[in-house]
Amino acid sequence: MAARGLNLAQASEAALILAAQARDQAAFGELVKRRQGWTRALLRRMCAGNHAEADDLAQEAFVRAWDKLKDLETPAAFSGWFRRIAVTTFLMAKRKQRAVFEEIDDASPLADENSTPESAAGAKIDLERALARLSDAERLCVTLNHGEGLSHSEIVDVTGLPLGTVKSHVNRGTEKLRRLLEAAA
């Protein structure tokens, strides 16, 4: 049921969040419509292009957000708060699949020299395919760092990983992507 007097299509995101906190499912539905693209794109990158898995995780993240919405202190904090839920949902799913994020595999090659070269047409790369070459942990940290613009310490805050591990994953992941493109050039 929509909150009295709230025009969902024209309402601000803050108004929708406040209405959703008052258990207005229609307002939350409008919020999902506005945020689904960003959320699914983020999770599709993290899931190495597995769209079905990413969409399942995105749905789970939204339902979890509805359940915990009363914990959100201010509508202005929604973006960061929801990003954390999405990342936590991803980490939990991957840990069920026995993925390890805390360890850094120094023995792994920085790039697969024999792999099919990535397209580097123009000044744009096939990001999804390139990211698929990284480990889960590297992909997560590179996506949050370059895609979401989070600093290393902010990634620590969102993921709960140690700072040194985050720095290693970002640096190794970025370096792998760079070498993949050099090999393709």
Add this chain to the structure above:
Amino acid sequence: MSEFNALLTRSFAEAEIPADDGFSVNVGRGVARLESARRLRGAVQAIGLGLAALTVAAAAFNPALALIQEWLGNAGLGAARAYGALDSSVLATQAEGAGADALSSLGLGLTQILLIAGALVGGAVAYRSAQD
């Protein structure tokens, strides 16, 4: 490296945003299921609490009744002892007077009871005769 980082950031920004394609509807269904489960859980909890309260009340009733009886008994005993502590001569006089009053009251009461009973029997016989 910084040039590559800029390219990477730009590529992230230009990445394709997926269309809704029924995704929001699916989330809405998930939320509705969650709410139904929450309401059901609330109802089950309320019923459970009610049953628990009834059980506690039933269990507490008999001991509470025994306690009240004991308390009333003690109070009556205390009153009797206080009464017995009063001057025995006064008591004796009062007891004698009270006994005489009780016998007198019983006599008056008995007369009234007999009169009422006679009236009722007479009325019943008259009513029976009229019916015949």
